Amino acid sequence: MNKFVSLLSGGLDSPIAAFLMIRKNYIPTFLSFLTADDDNNSMKKKIIKIINILKKYIDSEVVIYFIYHDNNLNVFKELCDRKLTCVLCKRLMLRIAKKLGELIQTNIIVTGDILGEQASQTLDNLYAYNNITSGCVMLRPLIGCDKQEVIDINKRIGSYNTSSEPSAGCNFNPQYPETHAKLDEVLNSEKRVNIEELIMNSIKNAEILKF
Secondary structure, three states: OOEEEEEOOOOOHHHHHHHHHHOOOOEEEEEEEEOOOOOOOHHHHHHHHHHHHHHHHOOOOOEEEEEEOHHHHHHHHHHOOHHHHHHHHHHHHHHHHHHHHHHHOOOEEEOOOOOOOOHHHOHHHHHOOHHHHOOOEEEOOOOOOOHHHHHHHHHHHOOHHHHOOOOOOOOOOOOOOOOOOOHHHHHHHHOOOOHHHHHHHHHHOOEEEEO
16 A cells, blocks of 8 residues: 655645645545644644545545644754744654654655745755655655645645635744755754654654544
8 A cells, every 4th residue: 555644734735735645546644733822723623624625535544643743842942043943843844754654654755845835945945854854755746836726726626615714823933934044054953952852752642533
């Protein structure tokens, strides 16, 4: 069975990246990151609704790992260069995805990155993730898309209204996020943190749901 780890947020992009792989008969294990500022679990509920929409296109059981991400982000905020929080966050997400892939026996990681769509998705910042995914197949099905193309596919598969619903955001974004990260600065910041401990605790404390 062809499997992949799908980083799934509550936005428009990552569900479509997953859908394009599902259409190729690959089975996702979803990985999503939550923060505690969401008093009503709006993001979690939204992501579950998105998975139920995608489930219509999948013939087997689907699993999602919810990672409660506050502790990780607080560590980065307190110990690391503040402007790098988003880059460090994404690098940790990819490390956790890679570890999850080892557990479910796949080396394929899929994200909804669109070039330049967010601060974490500039060309320089995408380069800053490369060394994390060594040994993995890192796929970005939407990398060259524009937003309207993604919106059109959302509407076609019935996920647009759900993905457009308001939900909790992230309160850890720096005022001035780095858009041209230099790898040496990123690595120096990460030296202040026990990255392996963050990875293992995230997986250990994950909430796992099956559909």
